[in-house]
Amino acid sequence: MLFLGNQPFLGLIASVAAIGLLIYVISTINWQALRRRPGTHHFFAGAVLIVTGLWLMHAGIKPGLHFHILGVTGMTLLMGWRLAILACGFILTGVYLLGKVSLEDLGVSLLFGCALPVFITWQFYLQVYRRMAHNPFVYILVAGFLNAGITQAAYALILSGWYVHMGLWDLNTVWEDLLRYLPLMMFPEGVVNGMFIAGMVSFHPRWLSTFDQDSYFGQS
Template sequence: MTETVDRALMIPNELLIFSAVIAVLILLAAIRQVNWSAIQAHRAAQHMFWGSVLVVSVFWYLRAGIQPGIEFHILGYTALTLMMGWQLALLAAFFVQLLMLLAGKFIWQELAYQYVFFSALPVMFSYGFYLLVYRRMTHNPFVYILVAGFFNAGFTHAFTDIIRSALLLVMELYTPDILWRDYLRYLPLMMFPEGVVNGMFITGMVVFHPRWLSTFDEDSYFR
């Protein structure tokens, strides 16, 4: 916990304030876009939401790292985004970070910072990748699973790691040599399991519960 506090104190106050403002705007936008009447009418959707928060939180809790702020773990946000859509995924990601705060992974001043850069941005990147695949590639389940699921998850993980490295570098918490030696050179090793975990989940959902995937249009993909 001491290392967490020390790292938080090194994050500029301007960045923490900026993160807080952006986090509020993101959450307000997501809340306004959610169809709350549909969520209230379907108890299964509520169970799916909170169950997903808990599962992804386990991935985030079981993190490992050589240096403070340099972390290795499965994100799980691509599966979350494809299942819920960007609106609910952004809200679920906030609760994931809130649980990490309660678990003592960081202090409360870091909540918005952690959410914006390592949750909201990955969710939006993942959804943007999905939209690109949907608009530019053939509509069939194989493309959805492999490209929008597996490859999307891997690239989302790479995007998140690059964002983390850039922030640590700009704040001068680590040198480029340390970031490469202890973090970025392992990027391919983390992209693959991220893709496998998310891809396996998406495969199971497409086969057994395609209607639970808000981004999967059966009429479009099975025609």
């Protein structure tokens, strides 16, 4: 969850952009395909509940300068970037109802705290799929574990740049309260997402929208 400070106009712009993004996502989701797979809503609801719990368990003192397991890599590899962003919308709604994020910060939290990590994860996955061997271990370790750690690092760096550029926190504060702890957070982010992906590949590979069994397991 991001912190805007006392900037209501910026919050309004972010909210309008976030609503526009959600409208686009909802209008371009292949709902017919989801209806043909009746168990999909269970995975979607489960992901929302689990990641909501992860986001509520954050560490930090100053507003906006805290760490939590993002979990977006697992969601994106499971359901694709559109449904992952939609799931993040539900997650943020739950976090807001529990009083952990203000109404003014919802828009910027969706854009920078949700859509941005999802986009980073998705682009990293596409590069892995196009450039590396189609092997289950590559999928789990690189597209899952490494992808999640890099996504956490990129998110924290962009977030830090945002705070410094907007004058919300100075560079020394951002370093002392956020960036110097980044290596400690990249590993658990990778482990949580990597273990989830490993479990799905092992027991429910057909539910992973980004995992092509014909390609990765050589099935005909």
